Amino acid sequence: MNVNKEWQAALRVIDKIEHSGFEAVIVGGAVRDHLLQRSVNDVDVATSALPVEVKEIFSSTVDVGIEHGTVLVLDEGEPIEVTTYRTEGTYSDYRRPEEVAFVRNLEEDLQRRDFTINAMAFTKEGTIIDLYGGKEDIDKKIIRAVGDPNVRFREDALRMLRAIRFGAQLGFSIEEGTLKAIQMDSDLIDFIANERISMEMSKIWKSKYVYYGLQLLVETNLSKFLVGQLEDQLEHWRTFKTEDPVVGWAYLCLLNRQEVQNIADFYRLSNKEKTYIRKVLSAFDSLRQNWTAMDYFINELDVLEAAYDFAQWQNFRLPFKKEKIQEIKNNLPLQSVDQLAINGNHLMSWSTRKRGPWIKVALDAAIIAVLNGYVKNDEEKLKEWFINDFIDEG
Numbered sequence: 001m002n003v004n005k006e007w008q009a010a011l012r013v014i015d016k017i018e019h020s021g022f023e024a025v026i027v028g029g030a031v032r033d034h035l036l037q038r039s040v041n042d043v044d045v046a047t048s049a050l051p052v053e054v055k056e057i058f059s060s061t062v063d064v065g066i067e068h069g070t071v072l073v074l075d076e077g078e079p080i081e082v083t084t085y086r087t088e089g090t091y092s093d094y095r096r097p098e099e100v101a102f103v104r105n106l107e108e109d110l111q112r113r114d115f116t117i118n119a120m121a122f123t124k125e126g127t128i129i130d131l132y133g134g135k136e137d138i139d140k141k142i143i144r145a146v147g148d149p150n151v152r153f154r155e156d157a158l159r160m161l162r163a164i165r166f167g168a169q170l171g172f173s174i175e176e177g178t179l180k181a182i183q184m185d186s187d188l189i190d191f192i193a194n195e196r197i198s199m200e201m202s203k204i205w206k207s208k209y210v211y212y213g214l215q216l217l218v219e220t221n222l223s224k225f226l227v228g229q230l231e232d233q234l235e236h237w238r239t240f241k242t243e244d245p246v247v248g249w250a251y252l253c254l255l256n257r258q259e260v261q262n263i264a265d266f267y268r269l270s271n272k273e274k275t276y277i278r279k280v281l282s283a284f285d286s287l288r289q290n291w292t293a294m295d296y297f298i299n300e301l302d303v304l305e306a307a308y309d310f311a312q313w314q315n316f317r318l319p320f321k322k323e324k325i326q327e328i329k330n331n332l333p334l335q336s337v338d339q340l341a342i343n344g345n346h347l348m349s350w351s352t353r354k355r356g357p358w359i360k361v362a363l364d365a366a367i368i369a370v371l372n373g374y375v376k377n378d379e380e381k382l383k384e385w386f387i388n389d390f391i392d393e394g
Contacts, residue, residue, distance in 0.1 A: 009078035149181035157188035168213025205248025283307035293371035
């Protein structure tokens with residue numbers, strides 16, 4: 001079995017827990033991805049040992065969520081989250097249980113999980129514990145809730161959006177009963193914090209089957225409770241593909257130009273994300289009129305490439321291939337403002353004017369002149385341009 005360092009560390013953690021007289025297994029998404037032969041990340045361990053007992057077994061731990069039974073173990077080179085088997089009390093707000101009870105039985109722990117494909121466990125010996133048909137559902141490529149789907153979604157309404165996200169990531173269909181339960185309870189998504197919704201949507205944007213995921217959002221009625229007119233814009237997403245979720249947010253904003261601020265507010269986008277979106281939308285608008293040398297200069301490569309992709313997804317005819325963008329950008333006579341051969345002090349020494357806003361205007365004009373090939377990026381040539389052209393024009 002080909003496993004990564006985190007998986008190997010988890011097995012060593014399990015071995016130590018078992019030598020102390022307790023049960024321990026790998027659980028959740030790591031088991032699912034292992035069976036799917038996908039890259040395995042975030043290898044979590046569940047155990048019959050209580051948090052205080054886990055802390056006694058290992059020399060280096062961090063209480064990352066001890067009230068919910070989770071201790072981060074650092075002994076084995078890779079940080080491994082170890083969580084005590086637990087059951088959860090009633091959910092009064094469709095978001096979190098009012099209480100958590102630790103148990104010694106794995107079955108009780110697995111039955112509280114969201115979907116069958118996430119409710120399996122892996123023992124140190126390599127045995128898969130599958131009480132709810134997760135392996136069969138993986139073979140059938142379906143997402144099915146553990147037990148009564150309405151109960152699962154009324155415990156935590158975010159699970160509805162997680163079902164969509166798994167569909168987008170894996171290309172799995174949603175089992176009929178689970179799908180109907182989401183349609184019935186879709187309005188409960190309003191109880192979920194916008195930050196949690198945003199995290200799931202970010203994972204959808206970089207999924208393998210984004211278009212299918214958005215189809216599911218519309219089919220389940222969840223799209224009605226999200227900002228952005230997904231139902232009317234589905235076809236625009238058919239060829240969308242990215243590895244960076246901020247590209248998804250930017251494309252959503254492009255398709256909803258009148259709702260950009262609402263999108264940023266609803267999904268709690270960061271200032272960095274909002275700046276990126278603003279740049280890409282501006283570059284997209286400029287591309288429709290053909291980019292100038294200044295467009296290539298002021299925009300990062302990823303911004304230009306995203307704007308180009310947007311144009312392709314909008315079925316615009318473009319006169320050059322995407323690969324040409326980096327070539328043009330690399331061949332600019334300037335790559336940054338710092339490379340300009342002159343600065344404000346030069347301009348002051350060549351002029352009798354007092355320091356003021358005109359200096360920035362002149363430097364910007366010099367950059368444009370160099371980028372467009374009107375003048376070489378050389379101090380003497382720029383001095384000549386400044387005295388003979390810029391001052392005369394001014």
